[in-house]
Amino acid sequence: WQVFHMAQSLAKVLECKLCRLQQDKARFTGSQEVVAEVNEWQRSPQYLDVGGVAFHVSREALQRGGTHTLSALCSGDFPSEADAHGSIFIDRDSTWFALVLQHLRDDTTFVPATQAGRKAALRE
Numbered sequence: 379w380q381v382f383h384m385a386q387s388l389a390k391v392l393e394c395k396l397c398r399l400q401q402d403k404a405r406f407t408g409s410q411e412v413v414a415e416v417n418e419w420q421r422s423p424q425y426l427d428v429g430g431v432a433f434h435v436s437r438e439a440l441q442r443g444g445t446h447t448l449s450a451l452c453s454g455d456f457p458s459e460a461d462a463h464g465s466i467f468i469d470r471d472s473t474w475f476a477l478v479l480q481h482l483r484d485d486t487t488f489v490p491a492t493q494a495g496r497k498a499a500l501r502e
């Protein structure tokens with residue numbers, strides 16, 4: 379009788395461990411999918427020289443948000459001259475360009491604290 383109860387207890391422990399293992403596997407599979415998506419995004423980097431500052435960004439991020447100058451630049455539909463390092467020069471203020479990229483990457487918008495900063499960021 380004791381052996382039977384021990385076997386039942388062990389079966390319950392194994393069942394719990396199997397359930398936990400299945401949950402861990404599901405989380406791992408979800409993480410794998412996220413990593414695969416990120417790797418796909420990073421497969422085609424675009425190198426930009428904005429006002430003398432280097433930016434590396436995925437083509438997919440540059441093509442978000444509809445048709446605009448940056449999406450046209452990396453579309454391949456128009457000739458873009460790259461420098462010896464493979465960077466395309468953009469004559470804009472690099473101070474605010476990171477905000478533009480942030481918006482394209484994850485659809486968030488940082489608003490500078492000063493009015494002058496907001497105006498400058500809007501120009502970009």
